Amino acid sequence: MDSKILLGKIIQRFKDQKESQVIGYNSFGFIRETNDAVYVTRQAGKDTKIPFSKILVAIDAFKESPELYNEGPGSLRKFGITHINSPIWSILHLLSQNDYKE
Numbered sequence: 001m002d003s004k005i006l007l008g009k010i011i012q013r014f015k016d017q018k019e020s021q022v023i024g025y026n027s028f029g030f031i032r033e034t035n036d037a038v039y040v041t042r043q044a045g046k047d048t049k050i051p052f053s054k055i056l057v058a059i060d061a062f063k064e065s066p067e068l069y070n071e072g073p074g075s076l077r078k079f080g081i082t083h084i085n086s087p088i089w090s091i092l093h094l095l096s097q098n099d100y101k102e
Contacts, residue, residue, distance in 0.1 A: 003059045006099065007052060010059075011038055013094040020090045025073070028087040040087050050084055050091075057081060058088045062100040069097040 014020055014030050020040075021027035029041035037051045061079045062068050068075045073089035081088055 001099070001102070003056050003063070006059050006095065007055055009099075010055070010091055010094050014038065014091050017094065020087070020094055022090055022093045025090060026086060028090050038091075040091075042087065048084060048087060050087055054081055054084060055088055055091070058092055059100070062092060063102055066097060066100060069093070069100065 011033060015033065017030075019027055019029050026043040028043070031039040031041055031047060033039075036053070037049045038055075039047060039049055041047050057079055058076055058081055061076065069092075073086040076085040076089055
């Protein structure tokens with residue numbers, strides 16, 4: 001499935017559920033969406049802007065390497081996603097691992 005379509009599904013699900021949390025990890029709450037980002041609350045920190053461009057990088061990484069789904073937020077660092085890797089990893093789990101398989 002196209003990465004932008006997956007992004008749209010993730011953001012819609014996040015808006016609907018108002019929260020994202022992977023068991024054993026911190027939760028993130030939906031604040032608002034803009035044309036190029038989503039804003040989240042952090043269980044352990046300040047509200048944060050998450051650019052769609054970074055989420056798309058992570059979606060592509062999940063599509064190329066499905067094992068990243070189970071490897072934790074730190075696995076996104078090798079794709080240039082730092083400081084916001086935890087909320088991105090969390091919101092990508094609003095879809096199932098199968099959704100990222102091509």
